[in-house]
Amino acid sequence: MYGCRVIQKAIEVVDLDQQTKMVMELDGHVMRFVRDQNSNHVTQKFIECVPENAIHFIISTFYDQVVTLSTHPYGCHVIQRVLEHCHDPKTQRLVSINMLAQHQYGNSVVQVCCRKCLNILENLHYFRTSYQFFNEQ
Secondary structure, three states: OHHHHHHHHHHHHOOHHHHHHHHHOOOOOHHHHHOOOOHHHHHHHHHHHOOHHHOHHHHHHHOOOHHHHHOOOOHHHHHHHHHHHOOOHHHHOOOOHHHHHOOOOHHHHHHHHHHHHHHHHHHHHHHHHHHHHHHHO
């Protein structure tokens, strides 16, 4: 538990080159990390702090495992971080909303998707009303 906290802090403070070297240590062990009570936090921190192109091997591990991970007590948090921090359209299409909405852990993943959609709609409304205001002047 404490070792994972140290690694998370290190991920936050080291430079990109060192982050990239650290994240490569997960290669081949991603699913084990995601399903672990403590090390899932390390995976989440990599997703939050390391550019998407450097963690593509993590994301691609999830492509066939999204429902399984989204309904897992620790995996659901990792999938939430992916949806929050990864913007590749293929990554964003990972989630099966209908099935997850009814699941204890999957529901939290759906909430992240909904918040993201609401933010987009709010921004569109803001720009639309701002545009109308300036056109009326």
